[in-house]
Amino acid sequence: MTAFSLDPEQTAWCAELRALADERLRPLAEKGEPGRVNRPLVEALGELGLLDRLFAGEGPGGSAAARSPAPPATSGALGLCLLRESLAYACTEAETALALQGLGAHPVAAYGSARQREQWLAPARAGRAVAAFALSEPGAGSDAAALALSAVPDGASSWRLTGEKCWISNAPEADFYTVFARTTPGAGARGVTAFLVPADRAGLTGTPLDMLSPHPIGALAFDGVTVTGDDMLGEPDRGFRVAMTTLNRFRPSVGAFAVGMAGAALDATLAHTAGRDAFGGKLKDLQAVAHQVAEMATRTEAARLMVHAAAAAYDRGEPDIARRAAMAKLIATETAQYVVDAAVQLHGARALQRGHLLEHLYREVRAPRIYEGASEVQRTIIAKELYAAQPAPHPAPHEEPSA
Structure with a gap:
């Protein structure tokens, strides 16, 4: 198997996931608010074993050595991408619920103690506890190293968290949060520590935010919330590593989510343009329409290939994961926006009607270009990684002054 083709087992699994999402998960999603x-939906993801796949092969520290060197065809980062793409194609709500569980609980799987994993990871994998990843703040969204939520020492091995988090998916309804706080002022990315904070911890409150995206997003307020060494994920002042390891794992799969939406929009457009009567023929017979559909399909396939390649590189433990993950997220989310917008245009007014698939996708597709690192941040990461890989320039040879 290469990153550029799927074997029969993977293809069959994707088809099975699409059918499962359509038959078992979509009815639960439609009942949600x-x-x-949507707790019944999260529980169903656990009962079907899909949440378990988010953490398969992950060990303490999240290192490549903790993963199998030759993961099975439907596991690892590539398996996660296939899972997210397939669910997104058939039921974006199920995909998002699954992804948010992974984002919030992955730091516990990779960096948590045995006690933390038993108390919180087990119920999260079963869908009985809802997780959330609390990184962004009102003044530190894309610039995660600038976060200001303070962790002030309170004794030998405890801190008090004071400040705010904002735009946190699953807040304020999550059961526990992976929270990133500043333990060393003025140290940038090196002074951040990750903590597991239960939602019922005294001093922690939350407010829902009314956002364009249909999934839950909220703000959190920390008023002297006590955390101890037992709540820490990883090492003191090394929380930025916890955050980046998690984001690097999930960024290619954010691209897979986008590719799934693009694929659904493309297939809807193919069906519509092939059956729609217009100007004495079918809509697809108009060259402008046919060329537009061809462009949509080409961009979708290119994005899919880059997502698969980045995920396969992650599974192999290659050194350039940050660049490839950023590239995959960038191209896939930008492509999905283009494809869904073009699909709406080719469908006309019917696609704007509340409840239409494309109306739903149009609301869903915008956010991924911002969360887990906006497109501009991805370009910055890509450029930084490219220049870092360049050899040091040789000094110019000394030139004798002319006579």
């Missing part, structure tokens, strides 16, 4: 955690 926009902007609220």
Whole structure:
């Protein structure tokens, strides 16, 4: 198997996932309330074993050595991408619920103690506890190293968290949060520590935010919330590594989410343009329409290949994961925006009607270009990694002054 083709087992699994999402998960999603955690849907993801796949092969520290060197065809980062793409194609709500569980609980799987893993990871994998990843703040969104939530020492091995988090998916309804706080002022990325904070911890409150995206997003306020060494994930002042390891794992799969939406929009467009009567023929017979569909398909396939390649590189433990993950997220999310927008245009007014697939996708597709690192941040990461890989320039040879 290469990153550029799927074997029969993977292809069959993707088809099975699409059918499962359509038959078992979509009915639960349709019963949910926009902007609220759909707990029956999360529990179904656990019962079906899909949440377990988010953490398969992950060990303490999140290192490549903790993963199998030759993961099975449907596991690892590539398996995660296939899972997210397939669910997104058939039911974006199920995909998002699954992804948010992974984002919030992955730091516990990779860096948590045995006690933390038993108390919180086990119920999260079963869908009985809802997780959230609390990194962004009102003044530190894309610039995660600038976060200001303070962790002030309170004794030998405890701290008090004071400040705010904002735009946190699953907040304020999550059962526990992976929270990143500043333990060393003025140290930038090197002074951040990750903590596991239960939602019922005294001093922690939350407020839902009314956002364009249909999944739950909220703000959190920390008023002297006590955390101890037992709540820490990883090492003191090394929380930025916890955050980046998590984001690098999930960034290619954010691209897979986008590719799944693009694929759904493309297939809807193919069906519509092939059956729609217009100007004495079918809509697809118009060259402008046919060329537009061809462009949509080409961009979608290119994005899919880059997502698969980045995920396969992650599974192999290659050194350039940050660059490849950023490239995959960038191209896939920008492509999905283009494809869904073009699909709406080719469908006309019907695609703007509330409840239409494309109306739903149009609301869903915008956010991934911002969260887990906006497109501009991805370009910055890519450029930084490219220049870092360049050899040091040789000094110019000394030139004798002319006579």
